[in-house]
Amino acid sequence: MKFTKMHGLGNDYVYLDCTESGPGDLPGLARRMSDRHFGVGADGLICVRTSERADFRMEMYNADGSEGEMCGNGIRCVGKFLYDKGLTDQTELTIETLAGEKTLELHVEGGTVVSVSVDMGEPILTPERIPVLGAGESFLSRRIMVNGREWAVTCVSMGNPHAVVFVPDVDRLNLEEWGPAFEHHAIFPNRTNTEFVEVENQSTLRMRVWERGSGETMACGTGACAALVAAVLSYRARRIATVKLRGGSLTVRWEESDGHVYMTGPAVTVFEGEWPDT
Numbered sequence: 001m002k003f004t005k006m007h008g009l010g011n012d013y014v015y016l017d018c019t020e021s022g023p024g025d026l027p028g029l030a031r032r033m034s035d036r037h038f039g040v041g042a043d044g045l046i047c048v049r050t051s052e053r054a055d056f057r058m059e060m061y062n063a064d065g066s067e068g069e070m071c072g073n074g075i076r077c078v079g080k081f082l083y084d085k086g087l088t089d090q091t092e093l094t095i096e097t098l099a100g101e102k103t104l105e106l107h108v109e110g111g112t113v114v115s116v117s118v119d120m121g122e123p124i125l126t127p128e129r130i131p132v133l134g135a136g137e138s139f140l141s142r143r144i145m146v147n148g149r150e151w152a153v154t155c156v157s158m159g160n161p162h163a164v165v166f167v168p169d170v171d172r173l174n175l176e177e178w179g180p181a182f183e184h185h186a187i188f189p190n191r192t193n194t195e196f197v198e199v200e201n202q203s204t205l206r207m208r209v210w211e212r213g214s215g216e217t218m219a220c221g222t223g224a225c226a227a228l229v230a231a232v233l234s235y236r237a238r239r240i241a242t243v244k245l246r247g248g249s250l251t252v253r254w255e256e257s258d259g260h261v262y263m264t265g266p267a268v269t270v271f272e273g274e275w276p277d278t
């Protein structure tokens with residue numbers, strides 16, 4: 001079975017062309033291929049399929065085999081995968097995801113896609129739609145206890161759940177301790193991705209992320225969008241900012257006119273390979 005290893009800012013996935021046929025047991029395959037010692041090594045697996053309502057459809061699985069509704073770094077790489085493999089010659093594409101249809105604009109240089117802008121849609125703030133347990137219309141800067149410490153948490157869904165917390169210094173955070181404690185906290189019925197965000201200035205955020213199902217990753221596209229939304233809602237940032245992650249930077253804009261979040265960043269192919277077991 002042929003695969004392509006790609007990354008967006010070091011957030012790496014194994015990509016499969018499933019437009020004609022695809023393997024079974026994708027959760028199991030995601031676990032085996034993602035393993036960094038016994039597999040290819042990745043944050044998860046992404047299958048590219050045909051769609052009845054959009055140009056293509058993507059299906060994403062985290063390293064633990066759980067399915068994610070959406071993947072911001074992944075969808076940029078899907079755009080590059082489709083274009084570079086000749087599965088499309090369009091530079092504007094729609095991709096169906098479990099979080100709805102997203103529109104991509106591919107930026108091509110020398111015949112290959114180097115970066116991609118994505119209309120990530122409107123952020124969801126209603127607790128039951130995120131989902132997070134809590135009454136009211138939003139879950140902004142609410143104080144919750146996590147492992148005996150009080151945190152002010154803002155919850156945002158970008159199609160998948162995010163908890164955003166602002167911290168003074170992201171480098172001094174013990175993510176291995178706090179990441180899993182947030183991910184499995186009882187107020188998140190579907191678990192959560194968690195972004196720890198340091199505000200450098202109104203146009204620059206620094207962020208580390210603990211992803212649901214994959215642990216600490218070098219970057220998270222949906223997480224960067226959720227972080228900007230939480231920063232705007234708490235008057236910490238302007239509507240357009242650079243989000244600096246461990247693997248590099250994304251430009252994120254929360255457009256006032258349509259309420260959509262737009263994200264731009266790189267998409268990179270690492271290598272092509274063949275996996276013996278389907």
Ligand SMILES: N[C@@H](CCC[C@H](N)C(=O)O)C(=O)O
Nearest residue numbers: 068071072073160220221222
């Ligand atoms: N890395 C992704 C998000 C992947 C899915 C996430 N772990 C989840 O389970 O929701 C991104 O770039 O957005």
